[in-house]
Amino acid sequence: MFYHLLYPLHTQISFLNVFRYITFRTIYCSLTAFLICFLLGPWVIRKLTKMQVGQYIRQQGPESHFDKAGTPTMGGILIVFSVIITTLIWTDLSNYYIWIVLMVAVSYAVIGFIDDYLMQVKKQSKGLSVKSKFAMQTVIAVLAGFLCYISPEFDTHVTIPFFKNIKPDLGVFYIFFAALVIVGTSNAVNLTDGLDGLAIGPVLIASVTYMIFAYVGGHAKIAEYLQITYVKGGGEITVLCGALAGASLGFLWFNTYPAQIFMGDVGSLPLGAILGTVAVITKQEVLLVLVGGLFVIEALSVIFQVGFFKVTNGRRIFKMAPLHHHFELKGWPEPKVIVRFWIIAIALALISMSTLKIR
Secondary structure, rough: OOOHHHHHHHOHHHHHHHHHHHHHHHHHHHHHHHHHHHHHHHHHHHHHHHHHOOOOOOOOOHHHHHHOOOOOOOOOOHHHHHHHHHHHHHOOOOOHHHHHHEEEEEEEEHHHHHHHHHHOOOOOOOOHHHHHHHHHHHHHHOOOOOOOHOOOOOOOOOOOOOOOOOOOOOOOHHHHHHHHHHHHHHHHHHHHOOOOOOOHHHHHHHHHHHHHHHHOOOOHHHHHHHOOOOOOOOOHHHHHHHHHHHHHHHHHHOOOOOOOOOHHHHHHHHHHHHHHHHHHHOOOOOOHHHOOOHHHHHHHHHHHHHHHHOOOOOOOOOOOOOOOHHHHHHOOOOHHHHHHHHHHHHHHHHHHHHHOOOO
């Protein structure tokens, strides 16, 4: 909005030329998103508390979680609202890719909202069925992949980290590959959201990492120098990543231990989907496995635990899955688990950024 309203006036007011620059708009988009979450956070917490939208704690979980029961959840509404509003304010709204990401964000937020609403408001124990939720996620993700695919300048080659000459072209099958990335990331973030600030911290780290990828990949000269895929128009995704980073930081203010609010599925599902869609658009799809390595580890711990349990008739690999609960039951205090997992996420993000030069 500001880009369209203020930048055209730069010929009369030279200062307004700053709205041309992605870096300037990214900084202030991040700050705006942070302030929205920071200022609206207390009101949202009071509203959710009044509506008695409290977190349900399963009896099979660690005993240390029982006192979290009743903590307001569905706080992801605040994050998604902040991301959407600031994106509309600070980005170039003529950018095709921006609207794809926003479509995915809103759609997954609706899926998460329905699931949370059924469980937290209607007090249905399971919310949406797994099949229904997965089906809706898949339809939206395939649509997003298709919208990317039909863009005339979109490249259907898959970038392989550390290799500059290995770029398999999936052609029309890229649509389904993109859907896999989006759905997989969405559910991986959802599984990670189990401790105070555990999921939003790595989301913040990943969004900053993809902010860098979007900027360099959307800049023709830098992309050529780094020998990475140039994505025309992809640079504008930098501003959206800034919105996600700022909103995550603002939400973390209230979600940090001991949490005053939880994000719920209405937050975790769209946040993961946004990261997956951004990874597809910036042509750093496979690298998301490394950038979001913590999410991958958490998801795999559940898959391995369930598979091993079924194959061995009741035996377990971990004390409890996802993995963060395993360390809790080993005696790690919750803050220690959270911060150490954040450290892992930071390390993985730094390694992923090194792939820009190691090829």
